[in-house]
Amino acid sequence: MKRPGVVAVTRPYHGLGNRVRVVLSAQLLAEQTGRSFAYVWPTGRPFGARMDQLWHTDRERISRARSILLSRAHPYRDAGLEWIPEAADDDLWQIRTSQPLALPEGIDAWHPLLRELRPVSEVADRVHRVFDDHFRGAPYVGVMVRTHAVSHENTLRESPIEWYLDRLSEIRREHGPVPFFVSADTVAAQERIQAAFPGAVGLGDKGAYNSLGALRLSLVDLYLLASSAHIVGPHYSSFPELALYLAGPAIRLETSRSPEDTRLRAMDELTHVEDPTRPSERKRAKP
DSSP states (O other): OOOOOEEOOTTTTTTHHHOOOOHHHHHHHHHHHTTTEEEEEEOOOSSOGGGTBBBBOOOOOHHHHHHHTTTTTTEEEOOOOOGGGGGGSSSEEEEEEOOOOOOOOOOOHHHHHHHOOOOOOHHHHHHHHHHHHHTTOOOOEEEEEOOOTOHHHHHHSSSSSHHHHHHHHHHHHSSSOOOOEEEEEHHHHHHHHHSSSOOOOOOOOSSTEEEEHHHHHHHHHHHHTTSSSSOOTTTTTTTHHHHHHHHOTOOOOEEEOGEEEEEEEETTOEEEETTTTTTTTTEEEOO
16 A cells, blocks of 8 residues: 555454444544555454455455554554644554544544445345335334344444334324334344334344344345434444434434433434435425
């Protein structure tokens, strides 16, 4: 890669949300500081998809092994960026983190870069099929459930399935038979939501955890969640936050621990989208 440069380094066990926010916030830092950009996106059993197998991208990707070799002269740095003044003469900044970068004041958020990404056809075609079959022309609520054993203990403790059942029942009482799109990381969780709310739509079994096929279906989930009028999601999970950033400020994300003002209220207008691969572009429609 050209020097000076910025390298965003993600780890093999990092999930989709962590990877995307690291790569895009580091890309923005590179653009704003006049440096070239590359990223490390390890693949294997913990995570089975390259970034260019999920979105169209021409950004340079370098191997984890090359990054480790480079770290002998260019040490890994953190997301806080307090090190920038002392590293000004270093022609390569390697930033290894699971967090979005604490970008300097005056640099725009990385969320618009996420909205500019276009999913590959295997993802976009499925998004459009599900959307056209179930949600076109009407608002709906996105529901993201995490019950898989690999989920963070805070998520499993604070977002039990019983909380979802109670909250979705409240929403139905206040908004009538508003449709639900369910993104669940286990078949059992999806089936329980669908049994309680007939007509709720989900993609079903995604196959081997974090395989290429499963990750592409997770991206379908992401765009369908982002195209909803409101998201009900798990506490302490980056995935529904990614959907929120993809959708933009027109919708809110509520969890079992989020502030009261994130909740969907009876008087709220619901919005809908025309193109579910561009969920930040939306129209207002009362239920």
